[in-house]
Amino acid sequence: MLAPGDLRPLVEVEDLVVSYGAVRAVDGVTISVAPGEVLGIVGPNGAGKSSLLAAVGGQLRPTSGRIRLDGVDVTKLSPHRRARRGVVRTFQDTSEFGRLTVFENLLVAGLGMHGASLYAATVGARAQARRTATAAARAAELLARFELEPMRDTYAMELSGGQRRLVEVMRGLMREPKLMLLDEPTVGVAPHLSEQLRREYRRIAASGVAVLMIEHVLEVVEEVSDRVVVMDNGSVIAEGTYDEVMQSQAVREAYLG
Template sequence: MSMLNVESVTRLFGGFKAVDGVSLQLADREILGIAGTNGAGKSTLFAAIAGQQPADLGRIMFGGQDITRVPPYRRARMGLVRTFQIPREFKSLTVHENLMAAAANPQGERLLNAFFQTRSLRAHEAQLAAKADGILQFLNLARVRDEPAGGLSGGQKKLVELGRVLMLDPRCILLDEPFAGVNPVLIEEICDRVRELQDRGIAFIVIEHHLQALKALSHRMIVMDRGRILAEGDPHTVLDDPRVQEAYMGGVV
């Protein structure tokens, strides 16, 4: 059984079909790449899968459960999380504090715990702090642990965004343009981290315009055009498809 099944999903804006009857499957530990020109429907599809813009038609199954009408926070608790094209870090908080803020159900936010610093609360916060430090070490961000997140480079902010979702112990991560505005060295580092996480059991769907990097990272690729799937399969075969090359204005992709 696939981890994620998207079945004939349509997302409407007025009479316009931003996503038009899209179906896809994602297996355990798979990295699926999604490409397409601007306006192809990629980010809207992500928003439908993650729940920010629920599907108007169709069905979404995750881990064998129908999540079509499940709100985003519950999908995240189930292990289905996403990042965004533009990182949404808390600029004035440190990198470490950004990860701590992303933790699911932090006990310190409960009313009684806010007044009484209980032993269990202190132990829980120490546990979260250690978890955040481990993630920062994994992402090679330990050296900027105590720096304000707003002062990081674009690539470092993308890594912080990844670190924040890792605090939620995800089973599937939707990465929205992780290479946009990132230098080639950090692109390779992000790819390395994704591959290592995939080895640990996390599945990924990756939207990206950087086609060569996406081809190298993905096990399988989908190209969207005008809200529909234009081509699907092995990345090399998909990018050699004449329909895909025509969608990219006749250029070699």
């Protein structure tokens, strides 16, 4: 297993501040995640975890601070530009494209910016057909790996909560990501699917992806994370291995009041 510092970090968040009016949801957070590492973020409700994740994903514009990806400053990039640089994410409420089939969900992810291009769909239709064929083959692989083949033509809105989560993760994998952001990735998931998901998160990290995960279920945090950051009131109050942070006095106070 990788220890922190073994590799140059893939994502570096430096003194990040996210404010909503007078409220500082994220108040000067500095963290980094290396390729192949799972960094778990825990903390009570309102600690600023989701805002931090949204700032890294580009959904929220930070008030100040820097976010570097592979050494490149991406602080001001829009979400779709960050996606093109290898960032994928899941959302707290699953974000499936409900009236697209599972397979189409994967195709949209596989084609990414090319899929949204009017030029590629019309004038560049030949190159697009090649990209689509590549994406379809990859989608077929992932459907087999996640045992969702029988559901491939099902509308995503007809899936169970756990299956939707699988589709989100598969969509992320379609993009061969460098950084995967997971917002409560096992919430509302049936136990057997949760187990499958946890195995997948480890496997994704093992393939060299940096994973930044918000999770409330401490058991999941313990099992999946290499390193844990504890947040409270917008700040990092502890950082280390799961066992280290759980012994920290500050963490006990934050959780138990």
